[in-house]
Amino acid sequence: MVIPFKRCSPSLGSEHMDGYPLDFPIFLFATFAGALVAGLSGFAFGLVAASIWLYILTPLQTATLIIAFGLIVQGYSVWKLRRALDWGRLWPFLIGAAIGVPVGVTILTWANPTHVRAGVGFLLVVYSLYAFFRPAMKPINVGGRLADASVGFLNGILGGMTGLAGILVTIWCGLRGWPKDVQRTVFQPVAVAIFLMSALWIGAKGAITADTIKLFVIGLPALFVGTWLGLKLFGRLNESAFRKIVLVLLFTSGFVLMI
Numbered sequence: 001m002v003i004p005f006k007r008c009s010p011s012l013g014s015e016h017m018d019g020y021p022l023d024f025p026i027f028l029f030a031t032f033a034g035a036l037v038a039g040l041s042g043f044a045f046g047l048v049a050a051s052i053w054l055y056i057l058t059p060l061q062t063a064t065l066i067i068a069f070g071l072i073v074q075g076y077s078v079w080k081l082r083r084a085l086d087w088g089r090l091w092p093f094l095i096g097a098a099i100g101v102p103v104g105v106t107i108l109t110w111a112n113p114t115h116v117r118a119g120v121g122f123l124l125v126v127y128s129l130y131a132f133f134r135p136a137m138k139p140i141n142v143g144g145r146l147a148d149a150s151v152g153f154l155n156g157i158l159g160g161m162t163g164l165a166g167i168l169v170t171i172w173c174g175l176r177g178w179p180k181d182v183q184r185t186v187f188q189p190v191a192v193a194i195f196l197m198s199a200l201w202i203g204a205k206g207a208i209t210a211d212t213i214k215l216f217v218i219g220l221p222a223l224f225v226g227t228w229l230g231l232k233l234f235g236r237l238n239e240s241a242f243r244k245i246v247l248v249l250l251f252t253s254g255f256v257l258m259i
Contacts, residue, residue, distance in 0.1 A: 041228015
């Protein structure tokens with residue numbers, strides 16, 4: 001069976017569906033790599049997977065698959081954290097995200113795919129640079145719940161448009177100066193909520209194709225193996241060196257997507 005991939009080469013002039021079986025190993029490797037990193041770090045599945053998927057899939061396929069796989073990977077982690085969730089801290093992010101997600105999904109379904117890829121590439125470059133250097137800053141204590149809701153809104157737009165549902169909230173939690181365990185009980189539930197809302201909005205717009213569903217099913221074994229291996233290796237690898245390698249790869253991939 002051959003699942004048609006959308007060629008992404010700008011030299012084609014316009015995108016069209018072609019049988020492209022040689023891309024299956026790339027798709028499966030990206031799925032495995034994203035799950036492995038997520039198992040090790042608790043996040044970044046979408047960042048790693050998108051940095052490769054966008055070379056062989058459309059932005060809509062990429063976002064849909066990140067959302068579907070993200071619900072599995074992050075949903076399990078949130079279930080384990082359910083007793084530690086602080087709903088008083090979460091609700092501003094969730095309300096903001098609920099307003100932002102439909103805006104992001106609308107942009108995704110109408111925007112020029114080339115522009116979306118370049119935008120995601122720029123985001124990968126900026127995020128990798130930020131995460132690599134981690135500039136020392138005083139915690140931001142102003143803005144209160146309104147600021148949190150605003151970040152949730154922007155994160156909802158980004159999540160609905162790209163499937164990368166946790167980046168802005170993760171950065172914001174760090175800028176707030178919250179402890180790591182508190183951060184995880186914020187950015188992971190928010191990401192899962194955005195995944196769920198995005199899936200509902202994309203489904204409502206009829207943008208989930210049979211090809212995307214087939215890719216999801218085919219990628220499940222790679223997702224489970226990568227997640228299992230990441231959890232097994234958790235704590236056994238040099239976390240700092242591993243993080244730097246991932247960030248260098250994200251930066252390189254993002255730069256190539258931009259140009």
